[in-house]
Amino acid sequence: MTNETPQVLTIAGIDSSGGAGISADLKSFAAQHVYGANVVVALTAQNTLGVQEVLMISPEMIHAQLQSIVDDLRISAVKSGMLGDVVTVEKVADFLKMNEFGTYILDPVMVAKGGAHLLNDKAIVAVKSVLLPLATLITPNIPEAEVLSGVTINDHQDMMKAALKIQKLGAKNVLLKGGHTSAKHVYDYILLADGHHFWMKSTRVDTKRTHGTGDTISAAITAQLALGKDMKTAIISAKAYVDATIRNGIQVGHGHGPLNHQAKVTEVNNPEVLANV
Ligand SMILES: Nc1ncnc2c1ncn2[C@@H]1O[C@H](COP(=O)(O)OP(=O)(O)OP(=O)(O)O)[C@@H](O)[C@H]1O
């Protein structure tokens, strides 16, 4: 057999301005040299200023898309992003249980940068009970980790406490992203399945162009795992990639602009990896 390009799948929403959601995922997959398929669960009328409209796709149409994928493609890793409502969350959970993909990355997208809610309250409960226990890795940001764990996060100790609680809910590995602070450095906390834990530290980029950072890093991790990397290496490599896309910004729109997926990753983008902070 010839060298096959890994095939990965994102299940998420579409952002019409191309910065977040499925658009960010596909750009991130392409940059990691894997083939990306996409199942659309929601259409959003969205730009860098905010989300103007959301249209959920019917459960039947979501089912049909998922079926089309498994009937033909050979998916080795799946990630999910914006899921919107309970029916969609349950559909995704059923699909994951029926097909053993091995790797499932749960990005528990709840609120867009502009403040729009992309997951309703009942669906948050469903994510916690049916999707979280299926996750190889969950990638909450600070507000999402607070909702999932019930821990209010004010410092590094709180991040560790929240990640442990989330792992106890069933996710094997946890990446708690630290973008939502105003400190000079950003610290992401990683708790692995075997209890090993570490921090990734990088210098904060003073920019509003951070639309889709969460989608981009979780998609890059999905791709790296599909390429055969171990969890720690996949996370560090994806972090360097997202750092490059933030640090080499392009000017699009008037609000939270998108990332630059053409950016080259260099030494500068490697995070400091620390056992303790
Ligand atoms: N201003 C910044 N400078 C450098 N790195 C950043 C910055 N903002 C976010 N990051 C990094 O980007 C990644 C995503 O973090 P963040 O906490 O913003 O996730 P998110 O809120 O889910 O993203 P989004 O909602 O925009 O999709 C993390 O690795 C974080 O450290």
Ligand SMILES: Cc1ncc(COP(=O)(O)O)c(N)n1
């Ligand atoms: C369809 C879709 N999926 C995810 C996000 C989160 O991204 P961000 O927090 O950067 O707005 C979004 N805005 N839109």
